[in-house]
Amino acid sequence: MSVNIDLTTVWAFIIAFGIFAYVVMDGFDLGIGILFPVFKGEERDQAMNAIAPVWDGNETWLVLGGGGLFAAFPLAYAIILPATYPLIIAMLLGLVFRGVAFEFRWRDPAHRAFWDVAFTGGSLVAAFSQGMILGAILQGIAVDGRAYAGGWLDWLSPYSLLTGAGVVAGYALLGATWLIVKVEGGALDHAYRLAGRAAIATLALMVAVSLATPLLEHRYWQRWFDMPNMLFTSQVPLLVAIVTYFLFRTLKNRATWSPFLLSLGLFLLGTIGLGISMFPYVIPDSVTIWDAAAPERSQVFMLVGVVLVMPLILAYTAWAYWVFRGKVGSHGYH
């Protein structure tokens, strides 16, 4: 049994890593989609070229997240997806629009205005849905036996709307700071201004979510505020404050890479915060990772594939980002 527990924890971290990788990598893609209407003309070409080489690979992490959750924690997959049904569908359709808009914006110039709207709309819907899914899970899901037991609008609440807005703002921050790395000229000034505003919005919403979460249910309160846990958990908001300070300072000094890396830091801290609130539950108070886990034979069989393929994927991803380093013009990299 002890082996099983270890494997399940390993799988929980693999899935968590996959989802985190998706959130930060497609996060800046979606963020640029969200900010897209603010840019005009040639700036839009720059903005799109800043993500064009990598968005497709980034989005594939979502398949790994979904497929991995199904394979490693089928019960969690079987409860969360029906519980957040309309959000999942909206997210998928948003991503369909966003993905094809990349291609058709150039190939179908007669309808460019339409595809620009599809790009922004798709990105916004996908980001907002993802944030609401997070909120829907955190606020708790009605479970009866091995199935979802709630209605089809249970996910809709002020809290999930708040987390939805939080993720939209956070993605916009990632997008703006990624643009700082990638664009130049007037678009760069634009990106710095947007990054500052997105940072303020992100932090405001992050604080709001952090305050609302412990009030949702008593258990979250205990996890964060009981001694001696608090000695550890209090480090998270402390670090958020430090990262925030440096974020605004580097934005003011017009640093190139630091704002993006510090934004990633904020997302990492947010994820750690989530881990503190949830672990070892996948569905708060009802389903733990061990309840939801596939049997050991399934976990071992898949682990072989992951161990073989994951390093290759990571190495290739790193290489691609390395090759595409530097500023992008409106006509591609130079």
Add this chain to the structure above:
Amino acid sequence: MFESLFGAIDAVLLARIQFAFTVSFHFIFPAFSIGLASYLAVLEALWLKTGQDHYLDLFRYWLKIFAVAFAMGVVSGIVMSYQFGTNWSVFSDKAGPVIGPLMAYEVLTAFFLEAGFLGVMLFGMNKVGKKLHFTATLMVAIGTFISAFWILSVNSWMQTPVGHILGENGQFLPGDSWWTIIFNPSFPYRLVHTVIAAYLTTAFAVGAVGAWHLLKDRANPHARIMFSMAMWMAALVAPVQIFAGDMHGLNTLEHQPVKVMAMEGHYQSHPEGAPFYLFGIPNSKEQRIDFAIAIPKASSLILKHDLNAPLAGLDTVPREEHPPVGIVFWAFRIMVGIGMLMLGIGMWSLLARAKGRLYDWPLLHRAAMVMGPSGFVAVIAGWVTTEVGRQPYTVYGLLRTVDSASPLAAPAVGASLVAFVIIYFAVFGAGTWYILKLMSHRPKSGEAGVEAEPGPTRTAGITPAPALEGGQ
């Protein structure tokens, strides 16, 4: 019927329609890209072997089309990886431990394929050298096959489940051997039949494009090559497919006899040789085929290789185990009919070749054009036959479809179905329109590569090649 309109059964029915719709739309693109990837590998191999630039031109011509088809396959495929959880959560919970790992392997394969080789194949011709580029093309072709391998293994396990044990919580758990699960009894037959179907589908699409350009200019050397290659495929592979389909049918008779009864329209048992219905309207209420045109004893000949062999009918099976006979009966006939027409075109092309009129017979070219989309229709009809034919089960004989669905309200499923239909037709309609536009361009010498397409700096997957392109 009416009182059930707001009952649980309708949410299930809507979920089934939604799955059928999204998976049919999705499969059109892999059916094309599996075949096209191999065709591209053959073209590049011929170019490397002969040094003739026509093959390179054709490679580049079809590569542009492949890029769009592949992209749409990926986008519509992401939806599929979530459909199991959104609409079929009980099935996902119960079958997850067995099929989840197989699907995870499919994802890892697809991931690796996208990240690794597709980019080089699309953009790297001038950067990595001919041999390495050919290796990339070959790996993409093999990758599409491996992807199909895992997905078809999952589907086949659902049709002929073996190698599992039943857990206390009602889950199917993997038994001692993954080998037994992966290579379940119907898998080898389904794999061969499906992959050949993808090749034939592509061959007829390529043949139609070749025929279209021949009709406009009989001397076009590129059109001649693609038409000739496609017709060789039709002449040689269509008979192989009919044989493979027959073997698959015999395998189905062994493991899912009720499905074959529905395909044949055999409501009644035939102790002294069963007829094959060429035409008829299945009447499930009266349990008979109306307006039947039948060849006596032919079904026994096909299925048992004996005119007088007895065949059991649906009368030996409880009514609640019957699949919807009408759909299965007709989908099967559409698939077989198209297969026969494909064989006919193949034979006609042999005749034209023998008479030296392959590039000079407009009627043949017109027929080949009409047959251009036939592979897609046949592939969908084949899937309808096998999927509707295994009803009322998701895991055959063990888990009923009604017991597999998510606890969802009908309005939620209905609304999402409408959204899928509207958006898929808009988005994939645009993609298909663009593919047709690419196909209407005359293939020519010095065909431009994918990198000459209008568009952002891009990669399908993640590839460094375009950066090098622009960076010099």
